[in-house]
Amino acid sequence: MSADMRTLLASYRKIIVLTQDEATLPADERAQANRVGQQLFHENQERIGKIDAALTQLVSSPSPARFDALGTLLDYIESGEGLYDADRLAFRELMQSLLAQVAKDSSLPAIKLHKRISEDLDALAEIERNYEKEIRAVFGRFESRSIILKREKWDSYVAYLKTLYQRERILKEYGVVMPYPAKPEPQGPSLPSPPGKEEEEIFGKTLPKKTVVLTFDDGPHRRYSDEIAAILKQYNAPAIFFSVGRNIGSIDAQGKAKLGGGADVMRRLKQSGYTLANHSFSHAQLSKQSGDNLKAEILSTDTLLKAVDPQRSSLFRFPYGARNREGMQALENAQLKSMMWNIDSLDWADPVPSSIADRVLRTVDKEGRGIILFHDIHERTVKALPAILDRLIAEGYQFAGWEDGNFKVSGASSPAPVQRSAAAGYANSWAIVVGIDKYQKWPQLQYAVRDAEGVGQMLVQKFGFAPQRVITLKNEQATRTGILAAFHDKLAHGNLQPNDRIFVFFAGHGATRKLSSGRDLGYIVPVDADPNNLATDAIPMTEIQNIAESLPAKHALFVMDACYSGLGLTRGAANASFLRDNAKRLGRQMLTAGGADQLVSDGGPNGHSVFTWTLLQGLGGKADLNGDSMITGTELAAYVAPAVSSVSQQTPAFGSLPGSEGGEFVFELPEESEFLNTGTAQLSNDAIALNTKLDAQASAPSTTVVVKDLQGGETKITAPAAVPVSARQQAQRANDQGLLLYKEKQYAAAEAQFTEALKLRPNFALAANNLGFVFYKQDKFSEAARWFENAVKMDPSRAIAYMNLGDAYSRAGENGKAKGAYKTYLELAPGGTQAGYARQQMEKL
Template identity: 55%
Template structure:
């Protein structure tokens, strides 16, 4: 048998008028607003009960009310269109929509204030008649849906309060009508919240007569008038394909802060500069309230917090506290007294700017003025302690953040948004908060103390949090401190990042030079590649990786190394919270016992061909050793054919608490390169076997099927098995060994953060690139999305089932039968920075495989998520360059340099692109910057000669 055919393994033989109501997750409706459709004054004949009722409506008041109410209902309807379906959007898109929604909401609040003010001034007979006409429209406009009338809840509340003490019969009747309408609106609101199918016929005697209509019909009607894209554009936000994160909500803290010619130093991350809630201990909540103080609702919220003994932070608007004149003199207003009551109740008050403007668009002087004026008003109210600041809408950039930090303010954001500014239904608000906390298990929660609905939702939230054992946190002495923490129940350590395992131990074996078996070509190279991957990508310390190759891989040495890992006690290398990885590349064989059962063996270098039982290592022996390991998780990867062991099948740990649950479960798993009746190919791409080459591809990040930055053994098998089967005549098998409790061995991906594409970047050859694409396509064809049901508290008073995306693939089990395995469910969305880095890493892998279209899409996604991602900008430019588009490439290189001028390769790439485009003078300028930053680069001498002597020196060749 020739070398090219050597194998690893022995050869063996509804209708729109129905009563359907919207779901609980109704988001769009804002319980504020007025009218949109212009109308004629009421045709109803006035009732001659009193002279004031016979008065004609004031044309001026009617026109003002009409315009103001038109604006309100228009914005109300825009909010519904903007927010419809936002829960299903990608995190970056949803954050952008929320930011614009908050701005739209604040515009509505200003309009409702103006409308109420007009109503308050309309106390003469003509003004009261105009208000009566407005109520006629609210109660009887036939073209409106019930949901349109919900827009008037706040206005009607204020109208009832304003005229409840009127001195005229007409005014008192207006107050009574408004109260009756509010009762009907409450019924309509309840119906939408609980999906009731009532016809509301019993309310016919009231002013508003509820109809029977579908919420979907209502939203469809609004979408014929408005589009989400148009609304976003009106508020200066453009999201191509609704994928990009808007700059309005993005804080850009470059990963490196340096100037050209100086060493780069890493700046603080967003989490280090700001509070987000993700830093809190498990099951801990900090409550925050924005946009106050409110003359009524703030006090009601204080009473609720007192009842539940829950601390909170109140972020106040300066304009609600008073004013500051040009000389800096503070004039407290009525809101200061409310703020003082907040302080007296034991809650800190903090800075939310003066005017609630978009501070990322302000000049720095305006940012400082907004913050300092509100600081003066907070101090006048009696605030003390370290000061906090919250940017309105979350809109900030690095300059604005630096400006408030210069004022000794610390930014506090949030990671759980109640959306009480957009959702009129208290139960829906509560369900949203509890659902998000169920996913994240901790958080800073954003509420607003300016809404009646927040007052109603808050007890629902606090009741459930108490029942589920959550702790509240307080802001004290410049820190977020959990209160009433049980002294005897320390929280279990959160296993994440580098702390997934205490330590990592590996045994790596590769044998080419067999004594009695056919020699192999690539097994030793495979072992070395795995050893390097474990150490450089996954944190295995060199002293913990034992590598046995060729003559060292005897049966005795292999068993000695395996047995050493089973020892317990202070001298043992492996402990309970460790992981063990065993890789074998070499020959395997299967022997049929007299009973008819197959037993598989891995073949050491010194094994003969006649007595496997004595010379080789049987799979049952590996199974026994795996059970004896004290480690939490163990994973055996065998690049050889396997035996038909009847092994157990352990399902993956699912749900949103995968890492924590997995930490409790013992895991013993195995993956083999082929079945008992198969030979496995030793002549794959890149000087590796087909199996190991695919395994290395998977470990580069391709096997992270749910995008959480972790590769489980199940995900690895779900990628490797179909990919190998597509490019070789072998079928990898996977399963759990006896003794496994369903735990998953985990590889945590390390980012290739600083890899910038340039002419020196390596790529696979054409054959390997084609095989990589074929493998990916085979993997994708076999993956099936499935719903993983996990428990989450989504409604007050009980838990409901939540659905998370998982993927499933059918593989060969270790017993030879077909087995459907599912990966763990996708986690909560990663931060934009992490997601952007992952997209960039994916682009690098795709570039390496010469898949330029897909690489371009990945780098573009990274820039949408992180608009000032200089590395991704450079890499996207290089894709254009490889496609012979130097002008387009130069634009992206310049963009990268604008973001971070210290990136030497971006200057080099820019010079190459300009040189290829025929812009020699500009190319020389780019090369000069490159030489200054990287004088020892291999190309520096050649480029310097041409830059300094362009007429005599040889013109350089741009990279290819």
């Protein structure tokens, strides 16, 4: 294994030497360097698979010596002689896989090893951050600048690599010798291609301006293909997946397809509307193949694709872009067509997601249109993709898919207002929501059911949780059997996937019981529990731990509107030392309403407890502390905990549960699309008063928040730094903040936010309407009318803006204009909710 590790590192280093300053190379040499670099990369992928299989076998071995062997491997990665920091990035994928394997072993040596690997991965992440600027400069294909930034650290590393390897030698080892530059020869006039017609291969040259095609090679991957598809879905962006046959299955002696696990991934891609295409059977360099071997590479994968999708596309992509005349003829005989690319993400070579995004966006800007080459076998591609799509959409690009032998431009635009996978990569979202007021043998509660209902509605309506995946148990439904069945049957047997997330909310009684060891054991109290039979009727946290360990979700967040109470007379939450991680980058977090012997404040607005009301305000957008439109579990706690403490006698607690690998549960705020109008509800006076107090604490000038941890101590949470976003995203964020402020009747602040949105995005019809309505609400009808006029110019199809315009004209005394605006509203929305009102107003004028 050690020899394979060293060969893996050597190939990684050669890729860096090949791509060093590649933008300055002649086009032919650059193409050859990229091709050989890709070949080195794919050889390394096979090598990683071999090492991974050996490590899996070693970890599962009963031999105690396995831990010494694994320790020796980590010694090499951590402190091997001659290793640079950048070298260690070559082993990150292996380390992540090893972490997941070791997590399955609950022995003490395995737990210690798991901690060591986790710390090593943290160190690798820090190395990536330290090298990011230097690596981006190497891989970014930036144009020359007048000031050349010094990159001593990276330069010293590359200089060392050049003492070991030379580009010319690497190319030669892979059968490439670059000829001397040919002398230019006079060229005669060339005949233009027919308009709209591609050559025998497809490069995307006939695409309309500002149109791109997203393509992904080398899958299907058991994890990343689904994550990429989830991201694309939220942007309504089509894509073509060029798959390697051996990842789908095999061909038996009779020439029939035998599908493997990758076929399930392919079916999901097809069901989601993506195009399936052929990328050969083994990813061989087909320009060096001939005869039956060449045909088998093409036809075997075609057979497998047809077994998955009888209407598979006719597209084929040569591995490495390497093809010959015989290969082209074989495609024609199979009625397949070669699709190439003109925008290469180089995600196979570049380890930094932001660098990948920069490269793609710069090349797209230069080319103006074309086919983008990505690979759906990298985590870094998953991380880079949202940033790329956001920028392309903001700059007016459209996406084309492949349908019936032609490109078809989709209606892709901004992402749908539901939860996106983003960097977390969620496939599905699940929730268990429990609220109990009417206990059979415990004191009755008042607001627990209302709290559960409010949280469930927020998950579905704002964050796009599918209603069928939100399991709600209220009062008599929340028996011991019912709660356990929600975990065991509805989640465990509900096709829960490793990339799913689980949100658990509990509002009800809790209890603690002191064991003979002196340790407290916490319990969730079902509706049918007997206080005298706590050990048998209630659900101990140890049982929840066992359940959670069996659920293959990526991230879980437990929110308990409960406090510890030794007497169990009020809502109580138990100590949450459970949840051993069993998947990479697991996140296991818990937020509780308070500590021991504290009473939950049930007097919040709208029939909620103070804690749940604050939680809902945070999820509404106030917990987005760094303005990136995402709320992490830590951000939620940083907003909720001090806010609740400032207005009640509760001290909420938060922390990561044992077994968490530092993953964060993420809520992604959808883009608000509400056009303010007379039907928009505002908060009650008591809600506004409480929010004023909460916001006073949240806006305190402190970058660090101190909260209770889950063991009763204190922990510091540092507010996350702001992240760079596009002007379009900033405009949407300002509009969303304006909506929150309007509903709290903070009109001056709302006006400032809507104004900011329009500065950032001058044609933002939504913000124009909403700014107009802030004026309207303050009886400034002429000003309001002008902004409603702007809104309908920007978006002539927006009916509600015409209704607002009619109201503003009417209140300003311009009856003729008001009548015309109401008429337009009725023409656009004859069956609209305010059609009756519009007709009444027209009759009055």
